Amino acid sequence: MTKAIRITRNGGPEVMEYVDVELGQPGPGEALVRHAACGLNYIDVYFRTGLYKQPLPAGLGMEGAGTVEAVGEGVTHVKPGDRVAYAGRPPGAYAEARTMPAAFLVKLPDSISFETAAAMMLQGYTVEYLFNRTFPLKGGETILFHAAAGGVGLIACQWAKAIGVTVIGTVGSDEKAAVAKAHGCAHVINYKTENFVERVKEITGGRGVPVVYDSIGADTFTGSLDCLSPLGMMVSFGSASGPVPAFTLNELANRGSLYITRPTLFSHITKRETLESMAANLFAMVESGKVKIEINQRYALKDVAQAHIDLESRKTTGSTILLP
Structure with missing residues (x-):
């Protein structure tokens, strides 16, 4: 037994x-x-x-x-x-x-x-497929990564820094902001005290980011779309705040011909x-x-x-x- x-x-x-x-x-x-x-x-x-x-x-x-x-x-x-x-x-x-x-x-x-x-x-594999297979990062990009102080987030911040990628990360407290910063997150946004869409636009000079990696789901979905530059990709890989609400494809068209994907680890490791x-x-x-x-x-x-x-x-x- x-x-x-x-x-x-x-x-x-x-x-x-x-x-x-x-x-x-x-x-x-x-x-x-x-x-x-x-x-x-x-x-x-x-x-x-x-x-x-x-x-x-x-x-x-x-x-x-x-x-x-x-x-x-x-x-x-x-x-x-x-x-x-x-x-x-x-x-x-x-x-x-x-x-x-x-x-x-x-x-x-x-x-x-x-x-x-x-x-x-699981968390490391997730970062590997997000960065190397879902939206392959080449270095030099500025990206938005939600839950930057979580298990996946801390690995992602370090991995991104190692390959020359600038991370804008969201967190839920000042304490978590300090943790994310210490692990390579260049710009940390406390979503409880700041509007993350406005801050992303400010940081990027209004351009937005080419990719958002979002494991939060319902609470951040629409805002994440608003952070993308035209032809950008929304990578929704989790639902910590609940499932993403229903939306129409026009939401992607109206924001500049965006792409969206919902990858899972298990599709990659088969x-x-x-x-x-x-x-x-x-x-x-x-x-x-x-x-x-x-x-x-x-x-x-x-x-x-x-x-x-x-x-x-x-x-x-x-x-x-x-x-x-």
Whole structure:
């Protein structure tokens, strides 16, 4: 038996239960991983509340790091004893150990700790595909990145600075503004005290930005469109404040023939070669020291409800991990 978090219904943090589960041997294409640390991400809230659907009862958690204990038939890229990390479906990382699809596992360099890996895989992969694949940045651009002091945001600010990109970031407090600034965000806007559209126009001399990366959703969507220069791209990759409201295509036309996309990590990592390329790019950034992973919150796995409360109330900065 092993301990894991399970939900039998959707709802608030109270629906998560810390229970004993039986782990079978890994089947074909699977691996048994003993976690040293698990990651906490906003997507976990979406699955918990039912915004993202999955059959119940179910586990939660999309990323972790640990040691392979056993592999099933056909698994050759990892073996028992390997240090590994992952981000991927199905949810179930909130556990001491789990049997999971081995296709999402990548070997972890010795220079990167389990805790760092658990804090960075999903968020780091996200920045990698946003910057290298969704709207490829070449250097010299000025971009708008919402939630700049969050886990994805702090990685994005550092990554952007490393490749010569200027970040305008939004945050919800002066304390978070200081954190974002310290991690390479050139212009920080506190959206609670400033109009971020007006500030973006002021910073860019009225031109706007070529791309907005927005994980907030409902609260920032229209304003984000207003920050774009003609032919700019709106990248909506999350819904922390709720789903984006319905809009017509004329909204894009009226603002200068804008583009919009709603990418997901999981569309990118279905191909093994893409996954390995993304992991290599992420590991290289972290090993170089250009991107430092800030683990600002640690919770025991059994205290996951409090972790969700703090995450949803936007009390957290940087990355959060759960320790089995």
